[in-house]
Each structure stands twice: as C-alpha cells, then as structure tokens.
Amino acid sequence: MSNLISIIIPTYNRANLIIQTLESIQNQTYQNFECIIVDDGSEDDSEKVVSNFIEKDNRFQFYKRPSDKIKGPNACRNYGFEKSKGEFIYFFDSDDFLKPHALETYFKAFKTDTDGVLAQVERVDRETGVLQDVNIIDSDNLIEDYFLNKVCYFVSGILWEKSFLNQQTELFDETIGHHDEWDFNLRMIYAKARLIKIYEPLTIYYQHQNSFKKEIEKANDFQIESAIKARLKHLKLLTGQNPVNEKVYLKHIADYHKKIVRNKLIAKQSNWFVYYKKACILFWQTHSIFSIIKMTVGVFSFYFFGKGYTYFK
Structure with a gap:
C-alpha cells in the first residue's frame, strides 16, 4: 500500500502499559499504518492483552521473537523490520506515547531527498508525570557531540525511509543490551543520513524507576x-x-x-x-x-x- 508506515515495537512484560501505547497509535490522525509487535519472551499476560487488542484492529500484528535469535529488543526490532511492508519505518517502544498528530507531521515533512525525519522527544517521569527534559538535536559537530551525549536522538524520534535502512549492512546490533539506540543512531549518522528536523516533541518517552x-x-x-x-x-x-x-x-x-x-x-x-x-x-x-x-x-x-x-x- 502506498505511503504505508510500519511501526515496529519490541515488548517484554508490558501487559500493564502496552495498551496505552497501542491506543496512542490507533488514535493517530494519519491512519495508513501497520503496527508490528514483537514479544521478547514475556512472562506476564502481554500476549493475551495484545491479542485481544488485535481482534478489534487487524492493522496490529503480534509475533514472538524466534528462538534462534538473541534475546533482547534489538533482535525483536530486526525481526519486525523483516516482517514490515511499509515504505516508511518507525521504531517505537511498548511503554511510550505517540501524540495524535505525530505520524501525520512526520509524513508531511518528507521530501524526495530525505532519508528520515527527526523530531524532538519529551522525557517524562512515569510515576510523577513531570517533564524531565526535551532532547537537543542540533550540533555543529554532530558526531563528537553525539558521542559525548551533548546531542541525543531517540529511536522513537525518527521516521525512516525504508529504502535507506535497506542499504545499511547492520540495523540494530543484537549483541548490545543497552545503549542500543545510541549505537544505532550514531551509525546512521556515519552513513550520512539526510534528516529533516522538526523542533517539536511528537513522542513522550517515559522514564521508569528501572530504566x-x-x-x-x-x-x-x-x-x-x-x-x-x-x-x-x-x-x-x-x-x-x-x-x-x-x-x-x-x-x-x-x-x-x-x-x-x-x-x-x-x-x-x-x-x-x-x-x-x-x-x-x-x-x-x-x-x-x-x-x-x-x-x-x-x-x-x-x-x-x-x-x-x-x-x-
């Protein structure tokens, strides 16, 4: 389908949170999407909760991480990418929140010479609801400043052109358990991704006590x-x-x-x-x-x- 956005979500033991995330996707003003949820071996009721949701909206799909893949969100993201059919790819997390106009804003910003659209992200304390910060996305010395954490791209802050991702020799490094988003985005910077920037938070990233x-x-x-x-x-x-x-x-x-x-x-x-x-x-x-x-x-x-x-x- 033309202009289809594939949203890829790894999840693990998020039965109590994931419905809010899926509803934020379902309520988008841009409705031409598929949402691929890949479970990483949850031990709670995640599968049941998501399956009940999918019965009412078949744009949402549920998969389990293949047993021959390394446990972790990166393997789930890579597997979801393999299953995706969209022209655009959006990596999301199972406990975050997408603002209603987010996908539409991302999509409208794309141009013919664009590899991705980068927007800011709000980081919010899950327990208190207090805004922690909004990430900085500008730098005159991007690679060094990104390495030094002076600049931050969230994985849920970029809508990608799938053709650009297909050109990469590696997407998410499955051997890295944490700093996986940092690693992925930095390698996309090395690849000279042509990014259009939106100076508006379109996603809420929730900070947890076990983050x-x-x-x-x-x-x-x-x-x-x-x-x-x-x-x-x-x-x-x-x-x-x-x-x-x-x-x-x-x-x-x-x-x-x-x-x-x-x-x-x-x-x-x-x-x-x-x-x-x-x-x-x-x-x-x-x-x-x-x-x-x-x-x-x-x-x-x-x-x-x-x-x-x-x-x-």
Whole structure:
C-alpha cells in the first residue's frame, strides 16, 4: 500500500502499559499504518492483552521473537523490520506515547531527498508525570557531540525511509543490551543520513524507576558493561575515521568509568576497583594525571568517610 508506515515495537512484560501505547497509535490522525509487535519472551499476560487488542484492529500484528535469535529488543526490532511492508519505518517502544498528530507531521515533512525525519522527544517521569527534559538535536559537530551525549536522538524520534535502512549492512546490533539506540543512531549518522528536523516533541518517552539511567545509578553490571561495549565499539570506528579526536573520546570513556566507581562505592559493591583501574589507565592514556589524583582522593574519602561526591565531578 502506498505511503504505508510500519511501526515496529519490541515488548517484554508490558501487559500493564502496552495498551496505552497501542491506543496512542490507533488514535493517530494519519491512519495508513501497520503496527508490528514483537514479544521478547514475556512472562506476564502481554500476549493475551495484545491479542485481544488485535481482534478489534487487524492493522496490529503480534509475533514472538524466534528462538534462534538473541534475546533482547534489538533482535525483536530486526525481526519486525523483516516482517514490515511499509515504505516508511518507525521504531517505537511498548511503554511510550505517540501524540495524535505525530505520524501525520512526520509524513508531511518528507521530501524526495530525505532519508528520515527527526523530531524532538519529551522525557517524562512515569510515576510523577513531570517533564524531565526535551532532547537537543542540533550540533555543529554532530558526531563528537553525539558521542559525548551533548546531542541525543531517540529511536522513537525518527521516521525512516525504508529504502535507506535497506542499504545499511547492520540495523540494530543484537549483541548490545543497552545503549542500543545510541549505537544505532550514531551509525546512521556515519552513513550520512539526510534528516529533516522538526523542533517539536511528537513522542513522550517515559522514564521508569528501572530504566537504564536508574540501573546505572544502582551500579548494575550488565547495563554498565553493555554501555562500555558500545562506547568502545564506536571509539574504534571513530578513531579510524578521525584520529585527531581520539583523546576526546578516550577522556569521555574514562569519565564514564569514574562515575561507575562512584556508583559502586555508593552501592557498597566490592568490584569498584576493577573500574577504578580501567579509569586510571584511560586517564593515563589521555595524560589526565590530575583526574587520576582527584579520583583517588575521592575513593579514599568515600571508603573511609562515606562522602566525597565533589571529587568525582
């Protein structure tokens, strides 16, 4: 069907939230869409809840992640892409909310020389409903600023031309558990995606207590290692393209390790020293000796007195 938008949603244990998400799609002013929901092995009533919804609207489809694919949202997104029939692709999350005019606004912004349309996203605290921020999408030094988290693209913030995505050698990296959106969007930037920007939030991204940021604050090892893996992957890619910036990227990764050390100490986790050692090596490589000294003082302050936040800034 002409101008069909394929919306792809990975989901896992979202039975209590996903209906609100699906209704926000169903209530769009632009109605020419299909919505592909790929379940990642939910242990709640997600399948039943979604199946009941689909009975009333066959534009929504439900699939289970094939057992031969790695568990995680990236495998679900890639599988949903394989199933998609639309000329346009929109990746969405199962607990977020699409404003009523979003798809229409995205679609009308497309031009013949466009690979995607990028809009801003509101980040809202799920429990309080308080607006946290709206992401920054502009930069004169996009690759470096994106790597350093000064600029942020959400995966649900871009409507893609499918033909552009078909040209990519890889969509979502199934070996990365977290920082997956960061990895995907940064690689699309490398591919010189021609993006039209809309300076208006069209999507609400809900921040949860168990979100990635919260898990990092709680010093969750799985999320930490995934985020580090993504950064190191792109460090290798970027230094091959522009070695001049290697020190900047290394310093950013070193600072990230420093924050992990702080969080580990706060959480009283014994493996803080592993990240302390890695941080020291990275700071040494960037000739940031003062950072090593400052972090070390912070470690001693935390370890013996239980305070010392300023040393980790």
